[in-house]
Amino acid sequence: MKIMRVEKTLVSTNRIEAFGHRPLLVVQEKAGGARSVAVDAVGCVPGDWVICVGSSAAREAAGSKDFPSDLTIVGIIDHWNPEG
Amino acid sequence: MDIVRVVDELVCTRRVPGLGQASLRVVRSAQGVVSVATDPVGAPVGRWVFATTGSAARLAMPDPTCITDLTICGIIDQWDDEAAAQPAATEQRATGSGPGAGKG
Numbered sequence: 375m376k377i378m379r380v381e382k383t384l385v386s387t388n389r390i391e392a393f394g395h396r397p398l399l400v401v402q403e404k405a406g407g408a409r410s411v412a413v414d415a416v417g418c419v420p421g422d423w424v425i426c427v428g429s430s431a432a433r434e435a436a437g438s439k440d441f442p443s444d445l446t447i448v449g450i451i452d453h454w455n456p457e458g
Numbered sequence: 459m460d461i462v463r464v465v466d467e468l469v470c471t472r473r474v475p476g477l478g479q480a481s482l483r484v485v486r487s488a489q490g491v492v493s494v495a496t497d498p499v500g501a502p503v504g505r506w507v508f509a510t511t512g513s514a515a516r517l518a519m520p521d522p523t524c525i526t527d528l529t530i531c532g533i534i535d536q537w538d539d540e541a542a543a544q545p546a547a548t549e550q551r552a553t554g555s556g557p558g559a560g561k562g
Binding site: 384385386387388389390392393398400408409410411412429430432433440441442443444445 | 459460461488489498499508510511512513514515517518522529531532533534535536
């Protein structure tokens, strides 16, 4: 699992049917780092530090084994110090 | 999922049967990495899209038996090119945002 920070929401109207209406968020591993898109399974807001799962665990965490996600947010970290 | 930009269409007549008739796109990330992705959406050249990788890429295709490891899942409605090219310049800490703030 990876510790990432939610940057903003991502709006995509034209998407494949398998994604349904699941919320998508832009996440970063560190400030100024490379961006990824994650499916939000918990309901977080920009600025939250979260834990993300990848690979097949991401599919199951997003709802079903057939969901085509490779990165899913599975938890919001209560307290996180990025420098420590 | 990766955030990439469609830079070109890719025509590939001679291909393995497992790839089917899937349309292909050349995509480039903000870091400049060029890849080829299968495209069930019909993303036009120049648009920013998000693409899923690995085994999830096969499930994103209408036929999950399709041999792919990168599939475009949707077109991003609005994406700031400048922010993507220089992430550090637009970095700002979002503190004190109330519950539900910024949710679409």
